[in-house]
Amino acid sequence: MVKIEGIDKLLAEHPFFKDMPIDARKTLAGCAKNERIEPGDYLAQEGNAADKFYLIRSGALAVECHVPSGDNLVIETLHTGEVFGWSWMVPPYEWNFDIRAVDLTRVISLDAACLRKKITKDKLLGFELYSRFIPILAKRLHSTRQQLTDLYGKS
Amino acid sequence: MTSKTAVKRSPKTADDAQPDTRPDAPRDAPLDAMMPVPFRIVKRTQELADTFTIELTPASGRGGAFAFRPGQFNMLYAFGVGEVPISISGDPANPKKLIHTIRNVGAVTQAISNMKVGDEIGVRGPFGSAWPVEKAEGSDVLIITGGIGLAPLRPAIDHVLANRGKYGRFVILYGARSPADVLFMEQLTAWRGRLDTYVDVTVDHATRDWAGNVGVVTRLIERANFDAYHAKAFICGPELMMRFTIKELSSRGLKDEDIYVSMERNMKCAIGHCGHCQFGGKFVCKDGPVFPYSSVNALLKVRGL
CATH class of the missing domain: 3.40.50.80 (Nucleotide-binding domain of ferredoxin-NADP reductase (FNR) module)
Known part of the structure; x- marks a missing residue:
């Protein structure tokens, strides 16, 4: 049984929820769950249903792309205070990459079906959520574009 | 390092780097700044696939300090090939070791990369402004x-x-x-x-x-x-x-x-x-x-x- 009060406190501590109206946060807390991932365990795998998104409370996650050689390619790491997973917002709601815990990682997961149901009913709640995702998406896109420039190459 | 070379130093910091455009502005480098001094490679370390470090000592055999400030560079001359500017990567508190770390990106760095311990290389410098390490004190x-x-x-x-x-x-x-x-x-x-x-x-x-x-x-x-x-x-x-x-x-x-x-x-x-x-x-x-x-x-x- 999820204790909403405890989860809401954890949500309030996470940067993603900074300045979110308390009512909206408490509503979202009903979709949230505290989770612990052991080092090396996978939280998501390419092609599987993207049924959650995650707030990292501590630890580190690696975003990986599996390659034929069997040795996955790590393309990004995410750390304490960051958010991962937006495939739940975009059809067909499938993960595009694998996600592995690098260290012992503590996260809060938010259930996608629960979220979609709530934001369909409450457009303002959807706005609160999406307006927090957009800057993260923009930042990740910007970082990815920097990576594409071969930033440390021969100048 | 010979005393002749030592006077070539240009001990500026980046804070002094505002250009003085007056025609009579003092020049930093003396006339002999264009004359390479022969040094000998005493150590070579392959750091990465395309990057190596060389440690140099004066070929004259007269050891001495090659004083420099962090961030300054030397012109390294691969005889018969050409010169290339390379930052000094050694410890300024240990100026007896003149160290450069070089990425092999062109003809001159390729020629230097091919050199072995004991080979000679020309050195002009040190030149240029430095990281303002004194100004950063307290920060x-x-x-x-x-x-x-x-x-x-x-x-x-x-x-x-x-x-x-x-x-x-x-x-x-x-x-x-x-x-x-x-x-x-x-x-x-x-x-x-x-x-x-x-x-x-x-x-x-x-x-x-x-x-x-x-x-x-x-x-x-x-x-x-x-x-x-x-x-x-x-x-x-x-x-x-x-x-x-x-x-x-x-x-x-x-x-x-x-x-x-x-x-x-x-x-x-x-x-x-x-x-x-x-x-x-x-x-x-x-x-x-x-x-x-x-x-x-x-x-x-x-x-x-």
């Missing part, structure tokens, strides 16, 4: 670099660590293409092991056996703990990396005058005469290579310059 110091850019900053890191009590928080952020491209891995590990230094390293891509960060170096800035209003940042790397880094630092509150960059242009004479490295109204060899960002920010926005 937090951020070293942000990528690829081969760590080499010109290593003397500044050595200086700060040797005088650790004079500085606030000390942050070193380094990015490379892959784990196999991380320069000075052993030293980075040793610096990271210190309790008074924050070191974070990232690569663009890796396999699972890499337990460190993956992502661009600018993303390390948000996790580093420093006081943006009492910090000096020293940045060295490709210009694109420096631009992105400056943008991130500015968004965190660092003022332009607290950010220093090491510029790279086509340096030939190294004394501001030939004009090859002209950068707006400045010469990178003479007025730089280390500049306060506040003095070059407008120039960095000029396309094609």
